[in-house]
Amino acid sequence: MSRWKHQLEDYNSLVKELLEKREKGESGLRFNRPFILASDIAEQYFCEKKVEMQYLHGEIETEEKTIGTEAHEKLLENSVKIKRRELWQKMYGTRPVFALEMLLLAKHKDVILAGRPDSVLFQNGFPLIVFEYKFSRSQIPFMTHHVQARTYGILLHEMGFDTKRLLYAIVMVDPKAKDDKQLKRKVVSAIIKNGLKEATLSIENAKIQLSKFNKIDSEKDLDWAIEYWKNKRDATPTKNMNKCRSCEYFAECKG
Secondary structure, eight states, rough: OHHHHHHHHHHHHHHHHHHHHHHOOOSSSSSGOSSSSSSHHHHHHHHHHHHHHHHOOOOOOOOOHHHHHHHHHHTTTTTTOOOOHHHHHHTSSOEEEETTTOEEEEEEEEEEEEEESSSSEETTHHHHEEEEEOOOOSOOOOOOHHHHHHHHHHHHHTTTTHHHOOEEEEEEOOOTTOTTTHHHHHHHHHHHOOOOOOOOEETTTEEEEEOOOHHHHHHHHHHHHHHHHSSSOOOOOOSSSSHHHTTTTTOOOOO
């Protein structure tokens, strides 16, 4: 049996295990979560108390979230939805393939992780670049952005992909450019011109940070975050009061 078929079998088995955990409702994790989201792990590095507030009080819509949702919907325009088996075959093909919002699902130690990167570039079965688009007035990626992209790298590794060549691209886009239909093309063109190596690239209305995926450092970040979900410690609130003042949970938070 070919490698991609083995990987797909393992993936489908994990999906089945996840569904069983949901039905039983006994996960061993905080809030009885059957899995941990990569986006939640990233937000823990912004403010862990805020992540906790979201689960206790529900998600509150903000202008920033609305802009982000609309912008990511634009990135999916003209994409083609295909079946999981067909996608896996294409990822192991000789032609480059962009997997958009592919559900990454894997077990790290004894915890199931899940996440949907904006896109991943595959060729010959190798994940080459994880793309994360962030619509912000800032052109400098935050720690949360790096943690999220690195967690996707761990997911890919745990799914059985060879991540030795893996880079991640954090694309900081001016919110005014969210309707730019050529955005993805411009980003890919800039990276092709640069080559598959670390760099900071500037294009119209955006800056691209290309970084090498480091599994050891990424696992350290992840293991710290998982301690909270396994009830080994309380949520750690941010020490930055500016974050607190702009937080939608400021009134409810006792951090």
